[in-house]
Amino acid sequence: MQKVSIIGFDGALASAITGVIDLFRLAGVTWARIHGEQPVPHFTTRLLTRNGDPCRCINGITLLSDGSWDELDTDNADLVIVPTIGAPIDQVLSSNNDLIAWLGQFNNQNNSSAGQVRVASNCTGAFLLAEAGLLNGKEATTHWGFSNGFRQRYPLVNLHPDKLVTVDGDIACAGGGMAWWDLGIHLIERHADAQVARELAKAFVIDAGRNSQAPYSALQSKRYHSDPIILDLQDWLETHYSETITLAFLATLSGLTSRSLMRRFKLATGDTPTGYLQAIRIEAARAHLENSRVPVEEVTRLVGYEDVSSFSRLFRKHTGLSPGAYRSRFGR
Structure with a gap:
């Protein structure tokens, strides 16, 4: 043995x-x-x-x-x-x-x-x-x-x-x-x-x-850094994630060029602004699926997406489960 x-x-x-x-x-x-x-x-x-x-x-x-x-x-x-x-x-x-x-x-x-x-x-x-x-x-x-x-x-x-x-x-x-x-x-x-x-x-x-x-897993805060511009941008994203947001808009909001924003955001958080925004939206979707009976179509809209199929694929990529399967497992 x-x-x-x-x-x-x-x-x-x-x-x-x-x-x-x-x-x-x-x-x-x-x-x-x-x-x-x-x-x-x-x-x-x-x-x-x-x-x-x-x-x-x-x-x-x-x-x-x-x-x-x-x-x-x-x-x-x-x-x-x-x-x-x-x-x-x-x-x-x-x-x-x-x-x-x-x-x-x-x-x-x-x-x-x-x-x-x-x-x-x-x-x-x-x-x-x-x-x-x-x-x-x-x-x-x-x-x-x-x-x-x-x-x-x-x-x-x-x-x-x-x-x-x-x-x-x-x-x-x-x-x-x-x-x-x-x-x-x-x-x-x-x-x-x-x-x-x-x-x-x-x-x-x-x-x-x-x-x-x-x-x-829950969204990792990715705040173990000291870049004040990126921290302010993270605060803004976590409040406005359901809006239509482009990289150009974020660059203007931060006062940086798009290239500088990408470089500093990646250096500070280990993620891109788009990737970070997706993670915030997925976390918000999890909360809706866990705590409400709002249809998946409505959850999709609430977190800033229009196409249910695209959202479902993204949700599965982040969590390993479809929105429906996630609700079945973790919903109250």
């Missing part, structure tokens, strides 16, 4: 530890029990902490460990999983220099036989992998709400916060806090087989078809 090592640290999200352990320990077991068959477990799990000390999670639960991460032979480790950081991220990073250094050992190894994942993180656990340098030049994801801070701190990482699970080489990352089940099912499929993963997903009543965080 393959050995899965979950890394525990104070301030971790308990469910991202215990849930992952449940998934791996019950792969090949629960489905067999449901059908009266002989269980065939595929994995053993260990919770490893600093010096083998108990892990004090953010919800107040203390988990007993199975040993220290220093005891693990990293050259022969099958799979190491770093769970969600539940406490303030800076606090956890500053108090876990030894864990970060230990994770850094995987940076110098190339044991990803047959493209197998050896190290994975859930949600904000990606900060620990990035701090150890494991994600430099690699595709990764983390919780959408912390993506701006992640990008600023780790500019060498190819971050895709819209994705629920990423795999690049021997490293995998999952997005939001409860994405550990998506990560777990994905890794079980890779390390066992697709049938075992499908049976486990059915047994646990898990929707194994999710692949994006976009339906859950």
Whole structure:
């Protein structure tokens, strides 16, 4: 059986530890029990902490460990999983220099036989992998709400916060806090087989078809800059988004040439004025779909569009769902 090592640290999200352990320990077991068959477990799990000390999670639960991460032979480790950081991220990073250094050992190894994942993180656990340098030049994801801070701190990482699970080489990352089940099912499929993963997903009543965080994310403010002209323009756009707006008009409003506006807006926000306006309109449309029964045609008009088909395509591009499907999932 393959050995899965979950890394525990104070301030971790308990469910991202215990849930992952449940998934791996019950792969090949629960489905067999449901059908009266002989269980065939595929994995053993260990919770490893600093010096083998108990892990004090953010919800107040203390988990007993199975040993220290220093005891693990990293050259022969099958799979190491770093769970969600539940406490303030800076606090956890500053108090876990030894864990970060230990994770850094995987940076110098190339044991990803047959493209197998050896190290994975859930949600904000990606900060620990990035701090150890494991994600430099690699595709990764983390919780959408912390993506701006992640990008600023780790500019060498190819971050895709819209994705629920990423795999690049021997490293995998999952997005939001409860994405550990998506990560777990994905890794079980890779390390066992697709049938075992499908049976486990059915047994646990898990929707194994999710692949994006976009339906859950909110508009990132993109205000982590100090350009006063662009900040004023952002304020104006967030109030007048339903109006007909052109780049030439925005340039006149800002007192800049169109070329200067494009350059400064992109530098300040990482987006174009048109892209930012679209994001504001999509966020406004989400609010209408979540909180009202206004027809999609009317929502389209309220957020500044005329053509329902074009709006629907744009909405799906941003959220991964059609307006109707979004309302069905999130509407009150």
